[in-house]
Amino acid sequence: MKHLVTALVFTLGLGAASASAENIDKRQTLVITEAQREHVLEEMRSLLSGIQNILAALARDDMAAVAQYARPLGMGMKAKSEDHLKGALPKEFMQLGMSVHSDFDRIAAAAESSKDPKHTLRQLGETMNKCVSCHASYQIRAESRTLGVKDGAQHHKH
């Protein structure tokens, strides 16, 4: 049964390239400008590399470094991106993003005050649920590119 499903997905993938890909991907598509998309993805990559630095610091029990890496991911980062996005993304999306940023301020503060690596790990685990749930719900496409894909994929007219 599992093989059958895999074969089906594979066949669909080869057969109707981008049209079927859109159907298989159930995430809500947010369309913004290329510059805005690049800005969001850059912020995402900073979140990932910040977390990597935090984990490495935790492994060394270096709580000062934990705070130092967590702080730039806090609300200060958020304030900068508001400028670029200017209401281009839905409210729920922005609120989830905002709560991630405020979590990192809290992670930085707790690292400085309680200096308990286990506590930081728990906080990180909870915050990362938000990364997971947002990624399960949304994808982002740039305006021009979305049009380009559609034009290229649909040669026939109805």
Ligand code: HEC
């Ligand atoms: C409010 C929603 C939201 C939250 C919260 C969120 N992300 Fe994302 N992230 C996205 C979206 C949307 C994309 C683009 C997905 C797509 O278009 O396929 C993305 C993409 C990424 C990428 C890929 C970047 C690239 O260059 O392609 C990384 C890495 C990433 N996120 C890391 C994280 C981490 C780590 C967290 C949590 C600390 C996080 N994100 C929280 C929405 C979110």
